[in-house]
Amino acid sequence: MTDDVMRFFAAWMLTHEAADEGLKAAVLRGDEGGPEGMGGGPDAFVDGLAAMVAEEKEKLKRDLEARARGEEVSIETQPDPALEDLRFEVGELRGRLDNIESLLETLVRKSGS
Amino acid sequence: MASRRLTIVGTVARHLIGALPAAGFGLAPGTVRRTAFARAWRRSFEDLGPAFIKLGQLISVRPDEFSDELVAEMQSMQDAVPALPAAAIRAVIRSEFGREPEELWASFDDAPVASASIAQVHRATLAQPYKPVWGVELPAGTTLAIKVVRPGAAESIRADIAIARSLMERVARMRISRRFDPIALLDEFALTVDRELDLRMEGRFADRFTFDFRDDPKVVAPRTVWPTTTARVLAMEFMTGWRLSEIETAKAHGVDCYALAVHGATAFMRQVFVYGRYHADLHPANLFVTPDNTIAYLDFGIVGFLTDEERMNITQVMAALVYRDPDRALKYSAKLGVDVPADRVEVVRTALGGLLDGTYRPDGTRDFAHFGLGFLKLLGENDIKIPSGYGLLIKSLATVEGVARALYPEIDIVETAKPFTTRILGQAMGDPARLYERIPAAIRAAMREIVA
Ligand SMILES: Nc1ncnc2c1ncn2[C@@H]1O[C@H](COP(=O)(O)OP(=O)(O)O)[C@@H](O)[C@H]1O
Numbered sequence: 001m002t003d004d005v006m007r008f009f010a011a012w013m014l015t016h017e018a019a020d021e022g023l024k025a026a027v028l029r030g031d032e033g034g035p036e037g038m039g040g041g042p043d044a045f046v047d048g049l050a051a052m053v054a055e056e057k058e059k060l061k062r063d064l065e066a067r068a069r070g071e072e073v074s075i076e077t078q079p080d081p082a083l084e085d086l087r088f089e090v091g092e093l094r095g096r097l098d099n100i101e102s103l104l105e106t107l108v109r110k111s112g113s
Numbered sequence: 114m115a116s117r118r119l120t121i122v123g124t125v126a127r128h129l130i131g132a133l134p135a136a137g138f139g140l141a142p143g144t145v146r147r148t149a150f151a152r153a154w155r156r157s158f159e160d161l162g163p164a165f166i167k168l169g170q171l172i173s174v175r176p177d178e179f180s181d182e183l184v185a186e187m188q189s190m191q192d193a194v195p196a197l198p199a200a201a202i203r204a205v206i207r208s209e210f211g212r213e214p215e216e217l218w219a220s221f222d223d224a225p226v227a228s229a230s231i232a233q234v235h236r237a238t239l240a241q242p243y244k245p246v247w248g249v250e251l252p253a254g255t256t257l258a259i260k261v262v263r264p265g266a267a268e269s270i271r272a273d274i275a276i277a278r279s280l281m282e283r284v285a286r287m288r289i290s291r292r293f294d295p296i297a298l299l300d301e302f303a304l305t306v307d308r309e310l311d312l313r314m315e316g317r318f319a320d321r322f323t324f325d326f327r328d329d330p331k332v333v334a335p336r337t338v339w340p341t342t343t344a345r346v347l348a349m350e351f352m353t354g355w356r357l358s359e360i361e362t363a364k365a366h367g368v369d370c371y372a373l374a375v376h377g378a379t380a381f382m383r384q385v386f387v388y389g390r391y392h393a394d395l396h397p398a399n400l401f402v403t404p405d406n407t408i409a410y411l412d413f414g415i416v417g418f419l420t421d422e423e424r425m426n427i428t429q430v431m432a433a434l435v436y437r438d439p440d441r442a443l444k445y446s447a448k449l450g451v452d453v454p455a456d457r458v459e460v461v462r463t464a465l466g467g468l469l470d471g472t473y474r475p476d477g478t479r480d481f482a483h484f485g486l487g488f489l490k491l492l493g494e495n496d497i498k499i500p501s502g503y504g505l506l507i508k509s510l511a512t513v514e515g516v517a518r519a520l521y522p523e524i525d526i527v528e529t530a531k532p533f534t535t536r537i538l539g540q541a542m543g544d545p546a547r548l549y550e551r552i553p554a555a556i557r558a559a560m561r562e563i564v565a
Contacts, residue, residue, distance in 0.1 A: 001166040040437025041467060047434060048535050059131070088324045093244040095320065102210070106343075109211040 026050040118276050124160050128153035151186040156218050159190060163230040163266050164306070165275030166190060166385065170394075170415075171302050173508075194230050199223035202233055202394035204259050209343045217341045218348075219254065231266050231309065235259045236351060245336035245350075246320040256351040257338060260312060267310050274303055281551075292296065293401065301501060309414040312347035318390075318413040320347065325388050332380045334410045352409040354401035357516060374521035377408050378529040381513045385506065386428050386533040389419035393509050397516060417505050423449060425541060427506065432534040434484055435527055439466040443489075450500035457495050464491050482511040 003100075029044075030051030132153035133139070136146040158165035167215035173187035187542050202225075218237040226234040239255040278299055288486050294320035309316050335349035342348050355363040364370060377400070384391035392399075400408040419427060425444040426445045433442035437463050445524035447453065453461050468487045472479045485507035492499050512527045541547070 040470065042436075042438055042441065043534070044436035045432060045441070046439065046537075048531065049539055052532065052539065054536050084327070088247060088321075091316070091324075094244075095317075095337065095339040096244040102340045103343070106209070106211045108420060 023050060026052040030054075114506075117272065121161060121273075121276055123356075125154070125157045125540070126453065128157040128160075131398055147180055147182040148186075151182040153178070154183065155186040155190055155228075158187075161273070164268065164270040164277060167309070168229045168277060168302060169318075171305060194228055196225045196228040197263060198227075200234075201264055202235060205261050205264050206259075206346055206508070209346050210341070214259075218257065218259075221259070225543055230263075231270075232260050232262050232312075235261065239338065242338070243338050245323075245338070246455070247324045247396075248336060251336070251338070251350065257348050258335060258351045259341075260315075260347040260349070262310060262345040269305055270310070271471065272490050274306070277302075305415060311344045313342060313344055315413045316342055316347050316349065318409075321390070322413065323391070323470075325384070326380065329380070331376055331407050332410070333407055352401050352411060354403040354409055354501055357400045357402065357519070359399035360402075360520065363402050366404055368402055368404065370520045372406055373402055373408060374517040374524045375397065375529060376406075377520070378513055378517045378524065378526045380408065381510075382530050383534045385417075385419070386424065386431070386530070386537055389421065389424035389504075390511060391417045393417040393505055395512050395516060397508065397519070398485065401514065417502065417509065419502070425500070425537075428534050428537050431530050434469065434472075435531045435534055437469040439469055442469070449503060451492060451497060451503070453495070453497055457497070459498075461495055472527070476523060478523060479527040481514045481526055485511050533565065 026047045027050045030049070032045035129150065132149040135141075135149035135152075139146065141149070155169065158169040163262045169187040169190045173184055173190070179187075203214060203221075206212075208219070210217060217240070219240040220238045222236040224235075226236055228234075232244075234387060235258075237251055237257045237259050239251055239257055242250050242253050244253075316339070319334045320337055322334040323336055324510065326334075333352070335352055338348040353368075355368075360368075360370075381395075383390065390409055390415060392415075394412060395410075399410065399412045401411065403409065426448045429445035430442055430449070433445065435438070442465055443453065443458070443462060465488070468491065470483055472481070472484045476482050487508060489504060510526070517524045517526055
């Protein structure tokens with residue numbers, strides 16, 4: 001009985017390890033780049049993606065550690081993009097009004113003289 | 114009109130005849146002959162003024178339509194013309210606003226900053242504080258650049274377009290171009306010119322650019338001062354710095370060329386892959402660098418726009434280049450309108466694979482221009498029509514590469530595209546609808562792999 005459980009966990013661990021190694025190899029290939037690094041083709045994109053995910057993972061780790069130390073994390077301080085877009089649209093509208101207003105002034109000036 | 118036509122024909126004839134000896138009277142080998150005639154065309158265009166200079170600029174961004182020799186000649190075309198006297202520029206301003214420059218701005222400098230075929234630029238100072246579309250208020254006394262369309266430029270260009278049409282047909286007959294559609298090109302030309310003649314478009318795009326790069330203090334564009342702007346007068350912030358064409362001076366002042374090259378290339382990738390709108394008229398006179406390593410973009414006269422769908426497909430094609438995957442390149446080029454006939458697919462695929470593997474320079478960096486222009490040529494050789502925006506984008510990327518490499522010879526601009534393409538495609542993959550559609554097949558594939 002104990003044997004079976006042992007084998008089950010051993011298989012589980014082995015799968016886990018193989019998957020981890022596979023992923024690490026992909027990250028490594030993706031990092032390498034260049035003519036000697038990764039070979040071309042559809043798999044290369046997967047490797048490149050894996051390398052970026054690994055970078056993201058490191059960043060996440062750093063953010064979590066920073067948060068544990070009670071520091072502010074960059075993601076939370078970023079302004080809401082939708083609100084920024086709106087502010088820009090309003091700014092642009094103001095620009096157009098400024099422009100039309102000056103056009104109107106020119107017309108008045110020209111018809112007056 | 115009739116006499117203008119004579120002038121045009123006469124000018125072209127004079128230059129072509131002048132080129133005959135260099136072309137071995139038509140008997141010299143292909144490239145020698147084509148180069149001689151291309152130079153004659155370029156000189157004629159320079160002599161004939163704004164419409165032809167613009168036309169030449171358009172030809173220079175269409176390597177898919179014209180011979181290499183002609184494209185190269187048109188790229189080297191000079192757009193420096195003698196400055197107009199200030200009185201003529203003041204007259205334009207007066208007719209646009211009904212006021213003197215001094216009533217619009219605190220001061221106006223009669224000496225021009227620069228003079229090109231369509232517009233002339235003068236310096237002025239802002240009279241009252243102005244809050245631009247985006248960013249901090251400009252205080253009174255801020256130095257401005259006033260770009261003024263030359264009097265008569267619009268009219269003479271429109272008149273010349275009509276005549277250019279018949280001339281272009283002659284170009285087609287002289288076989289300087291491959292598979293050439295003069296009407297389509299002239300329509301495109303008329304549209305570009307119309308847009309460029311209305312400076313408000315340029316101002317709007319510069320403001321949008323400022324907004325797009327709001328989180329990056331190292332990439333700037335002049336913001337527009339709208340109350341003193343019209344279709345023919347553009348008032349904007351004055352940018353100080355060195356033109357990229359004066360890079361040696363900039364280097365002497367301690368500008369960090371490597372940082373600039375990487376940052377400049379990255380900023381361009383961001384325009385294309387993230388925003389789908391990009392400055393399509395980059396050349397070393399339109400880029401300034403400052404001592405604190407800021408890049409200023411000028412002259413948004415020609416702008417490339419991509420729909421969201423085009424943007425995604427372009428990203429895929431770029432990813433194909435980054436990851437050397439000819440199937441991906443073909444699949445998404447097809448979605449962009451590159452229609453490879455079934456019986457050519459294998460040939461094109463093999464050649465494309467060779468191109469992708471052959472883009473490495475001896476130092477291990479990749480040569481985008483080699484791939485981009487090679488791809489266009491490959492399609493041309495196989496009689497495959499190239500969608501018009503494609504040529505412009507490839508030319509722009511090749512220019513960015515040239516500029517970046519002038520700054521820092523070892524830069525690999527394909528590498529700067531890698532994070533953008535990978536992230537954007539990664540994001541698109543995470544779309545729940547797509548996941549829902551693809552996950553079952555992915556699981557099945559994994560199981561198949563395990564039980565195999
Ligand atoms: N905002 C600005 N600040 C400083 N110089 C400028 C500005 N805008 C234009 N210039 C100068 O004028 C030149 C020509 O302007 P540009 O907009 O490129 O005109 P064109 O479209 O006719 O080529 C530029 O190369 C630059 O030297």
